[in-house]
Amino acid sequence: MIVWLNGTHGAGKTTTGALVRQLIPDSRVFDAEKVGETLMDVTPGLPETDNFQHWPPWRPLVVETARRVIDYTGGTLVMPMTVLVERYWHEISTGLAQHALPVRHFVLHADQATLRARIRGDTVLGPDSPFRLRYLEPYAEAARTWLHREAEVIDTTHLTPAQAARQVAQAVRNREVRPPRANPPL
Template identity: 70%
Template sequence: MIVWLNGTHGAGKTTTSRLLQPLLPGSQVLDAEKVGEVLMDIKPGLPTTDNFQHWDPWRPLVVETARRVHDYIGGGPLIMPMTVLVEAYWREIQAGLAAYDIPVRHLVLHVDGPTLVDRIQNDRDLGPSTFRFAYVDAYAEAAAGWLHREAEVIDTTSVPAAEVARQIADAVRADD
């Protein structure tokens, strides 16, 4: 199984995935952003874009990387923290994984607007991030449309990441 942690930048995906991994025996964390970083390193460079997800190779490479890692670790879930706000991109990833018969538990870590802005502004590791702020409205639009209908939504506004991780682990174990 793949446990996909979606949600906007600053919702707690990376932190939650780090806390979730020890709670799910045999699990591994794969950040699909690393696939994008590989594409960003191509020289002299792919066409200019504001987000590597717009590059056509990114989505099938995420699917193929996830499939290969999932098969390699054999057994435990693969935890993937990655924001995907474009419905067509999510459908492509989801269909690719389904073609390999890999079940996906799609969860959205949601945080209310004021709390999100505060988290981005006061992030101790990254500091204020123009990139993260640029996706606040895109997340709100996706959340009001397809995203919250498509996934299990966990409100992280006032819940510590450790508790969110425990909730997810309990739900995933209950499905086994």
């Protein structure tokens, strides 16, 4: 199984993903960003882009890598990765489905003010990361138009990463399918 943690920068995907791994037996974290980093190392470089997800090889390589890891290890892959382009999400989720890999897609959501404060207060990547702030509006647009319909939304605005991780792990353990719900405020 794949537990995909989506959402924009500052929502808590990486921290929550590490905690989810501790709560779900036989699970591992796979950061699909590493696939993008590998593509960035191709020499001479691939065509210029502002986001490696725009390179067509990235999506099938994420699918193939996840499939191969699960074939090798079994268990659950926890994948904290922002995907804000609907077509890209459908390529990935369809590819995983073609390999009979069930996906639980969660969006870790927070309101814009909370996201900005978290990004500005980040002591690991540094405050005011322009790269991360640049994705706040595309996230809000994706949330309004498709993303929150495609996933189980966990509003992390007032949650610690541990609380969000417990909600994800409990939902996975229950294997319940939640009906779509109204989008939380952006």
